Amino acid sequence: MPEIPIVKNIMDVNDQLxxxxxxxxxxxxxLAFNLMASPGAGKTSVLMRTVDALxxxxxxxxxxxxxxTVDVEKIARTGIxxxxxxxxxxxxxxxxxxxxxxxGFNLTEFDLLLVENVGNLICPAAFExxxxxxxxxxxxAEGDDKPYKYPAMFRGADVxxxxxxxxxxxxxxxxxxxxxxxxxLNPGLTxxxxxxxxxxxxxxxxxxxxxxxxAYRAGGGDLA
Amino acid sequence: MPEIPIVKNIMDVNDQLxxxxxxxxxxxxxLAFNLMASPGAGKTSVLMRTVDALxxxxxxxxxxxxxxTVDVEKIARTGIxxxxxxxxxxxxxxxxxxxxxxxGFNLTEFDLLLVENVGNLICPAAFExxxxxxxxxxxxAEGDDKPYKYPAMFRGADVxxxxxxxxxxxxxxxxxxxxxxxxxLNPGLTxxxxxxxxxxxxxxxxxxxxxxxxAYRAGGGDLA
Numbered sequence: 434m435p436e437i438p439i440v441k442n443i444m445d446v447n448d449q450l451x452x453x454x455x456x457x458x459x460x461x462x463x464l465a466f467n468l469m470a471s472p473g474a475g476k477t478s479v480l481m482r483t484v485d486a487l488x489x490x491x492x493x494x495x496x497x498x499x500x501x502t503v504d505v506e507k508i509a510r511t512g513i514x515x516x517x518x519x520x521x522x523x524x525x526x527x528x529x530x531x532x533x534x535x536x537g538f539n540l541t542e543f544d545l546l547l548v549e550n551v552g553n554l555i556c557p558a559a560f561e562x563x564x565x566x567x568x569x570x571x572x573x574a575e576g577d578d579k580p581y582k583y584p585a586m587f588r589g590a591d592v593x594x595x596x597x598x599x600x601x602x603x604x605x606x607x608x609x610x611x612x613x614x615x616x617x618l619n620p621g622l623t624x625x626x627x628x629x630x631x632x633x634x635x636x637x638x639x640x641x642x643x644x645x646x647x648a649y650r651a652g653g654g655d656l657a
Numbered sequence: 658m659p660e661i662p663i664v665k666n667i668m669d670v671n672d673q674l675x676x677x678x679x680x681x682x683x684x685x686x687x688l689a690f691n692l693m694a695s696p697g698a699g700k701t702s703v704l705m706r707t708v709d710a711l712x713x714x715x716x717x718x719x720x721x722x723x724x725x726t727v728d729v730e731k732i733a734r735t736g737i738x739x740x741x742x743x744x745x746x747x748x749x750x751x752x753x754x755x756x757x758x759x760x761g762f763n764l765t766e767f768d769l770l771l772v773e774n775v776g777n778l779i780c781p782a783a784f785e786x787x788x789x790x791x792x793x794x795x796x797x798a799e800g801d802d803k804p805y806k807y808p809a810m811f812r813g814a815d816v817x818x819x820x821x822x823x824x825x826x827x828x829x830x831x832x833x834x835x836x837x838x839x840x841x842l843n844p845g846l847t848x849x850x851x852x853x854x855x856x857x858x859x860x861x862x863x864x865x866x867x868x869x870x871x872a873y874r875a876g877g878g879d880l881a
Contacts, residue, residue: 471696472778472807473799500779501806522809524748524779552806553779554696555724555748574798574824575697582725582776583696585746600798603827 447560450528454535454563461540463494464649465548467526467562469586470570471579472552475596477504478629479570480547484511486639487545491646494538496548498526504549514538525556528563544646558585566591566645573597577606580614588618592625594638599628671784674752678759678787685764687718688873689772691750691786693810694794695803696776699820701728702853703794704771708735710863711769715870718762720772722750728773738762749780752787768870782809790815790869797821801830804838812842816849818862823852 458465470476484493494514497505505517516537518530531548538546548564550557569590571579574597580587587593593615601608608626615622623641627634682689694700708717718738721729729741740761742754755772762770772788774781793814795803798821804811811817817839825832832850839846847865851858 471776471799472803473695473697473796499806501808503802503805522779522783524777551779552695553748553777555746555775555777556780559746572697572798574796574821575695578727579696581727582723584725597798600827603824 444559447528450532451561451563454528454532455565456563457532457535457540458546458563458565461543462650463540463543463546464566464646465546465562465564466566466568467548467550467557467564468568468570469550469554469557469590470552470596471554471572471575474552474570474572474575475629476549476552476570477507479594479596479627480549481508481511482629482632482635483547483639483642484508484513486635487642488513491544491643492542494543494546496531496534496546498530498549498551500524500551508549514543520551524551524553525560526550526562527560531562531564544650545642554579554583554586558589565649568592568594570594570596571611573600573604573606576604577608577611578614580611580618584618587615587622590619590622592623592641593619595624595626596629598626598633599631668783671752674756675785675787678752678756679789680787681756681759681764682770682787682789685767686874687764687767687770688790688870689770689786689788690790690792691772691774691781691788692792692794693774693778693781693814694776694820695778695796695799698776698794698796698799699853700773700776700794701731703818703820703851704773705732705735706853706856706859707771707863707866708732708737710859711866712737715768715867716766718767718770720755720758720770722754722773722775724748724775732773738767744775748775748777749784750774750786751784755786755788768874769866778803778807778810782807782813789873792816792818794818794820795835797824797828797830800828801832801835802838804835804842808842811839811846814843814846816847816865817843819848819850820853822850822857823855 498518508515516534625638722742732739849862
């Protein structure tokens with residue numbers, strides 16, 4: 434099976450670059466999130482509502498990973514600093530792409546970097562970027578069976594957002610079944626049901642971010 | 658850039674295996690579809706409603722590609738022959754996986770093989786499986802910008818289903834904007850808006866399948 438050593442080498446190199454990215458972030462005191470989700474789960478909508486709510490009190494930057502350039506223009510309209518990573522058709526970001534994009538920012542000017550990964554519930558889970566938290570966004574519209582079908586993504590999450598809860602009244606989505614699937618893979622995962630459309634549930638998510646940024650600052654920019 | 662020849666070799670091998678799969682299908686007179694979509698767009702629901710509507714008049718088989726084993730049990734309940742391809746975490750089917758799964762069927766007993774690819778709007782577009790038609794399933798719940806953001810998938814489609822049209826009244830989905838994005842990439846693409854939940858729009862899709870199976874038979878099992 435000759436392909437296994439090649440894959441192993443790629444992962445080793447990625448992990449080294451992720452460590453380098455983390456080092457740059459921590460040196461500058463920037464907390465960073467890796468936002469991952471299926472196409473259409475609402476990564477950009479969640480990011481934009483989050484930015485609008487926090488940009489007056491936190492210094493925000495965004496890195497938009499995509500195979501086309503639709504979302505970056507939307508994010509730029511929020512007025513925060515944003516850089517695009519066009520993956521050239523690749524199904525995920527990797528640490529090398531993030532490393533090459535970071536010089537686009539003067540990192541010391543920011544508190545929080547939001548990295549929007551490529552819309553994909555499989556590939557991004559395998560590549561550390563050097564960010565501090567993996568934020569997975571599921572949506573009511575995708576169905577309640579996603580944790581059972583895409584276990585690696587939910588297993589690797591540090592925080593789970595369930596978006597589009599305003600659609601619960603129209604969809605056959607059993608929240609208990611969804612939660613059970615998540616609990617088996619990732620017990621005690623921090624979970625925020627919310628709607629980027631109506632704002633329902635957003636306050637708890639925003640509070641969580643504020644607490645993390647404060648804790649990160651208090652720890653001198655280095656999370657254990 | 659040493660990785661480029663490796664990727665090229667993989668694609669060449671895949672294309673050769675896809676040609677071999679096509680040959681086996683045509684020798685047995687089995688028309689085959691490759692169903693591709695995002696997680697949660699409704700591949701399995703569309704497949705199951707299609708099977709229920711056609712199984713009394715066509716001899717159907719299904720190949721379920723997945724990284725976990727949830728859907729194959731659902732499909733088995735329809736009573737048709739079904740084989741699972743567990744991709745071991747891989748984000749797409751390839752022709753080798755299909756080739757290894759085909760011996761699970763006595764192909765001469767079937768008219769139509771429905772291959773359900775892994776839930777992913779990027780990777781599956783790059784791998785020919787040897788099937789006759791690429792059926793892409795988008796859904797109203799994913800948003801109307803998907804053709805603009807995942808162009809390769811829509812460019813490679815032979816038929817496009819827009820699922821969950823029963824949700825049009827609740828979602829901000831502009832059908833004209835969606836159609837325009839598709840038309841730019843793939844002018845004249847065969848398009849069926851439908852709902853696997855309510856059955857709305859299904860008759861046109863089912864009629865299209867019946868016509869293709871008849872044409873395939875009339876042509877002696879070989880599509881030009």
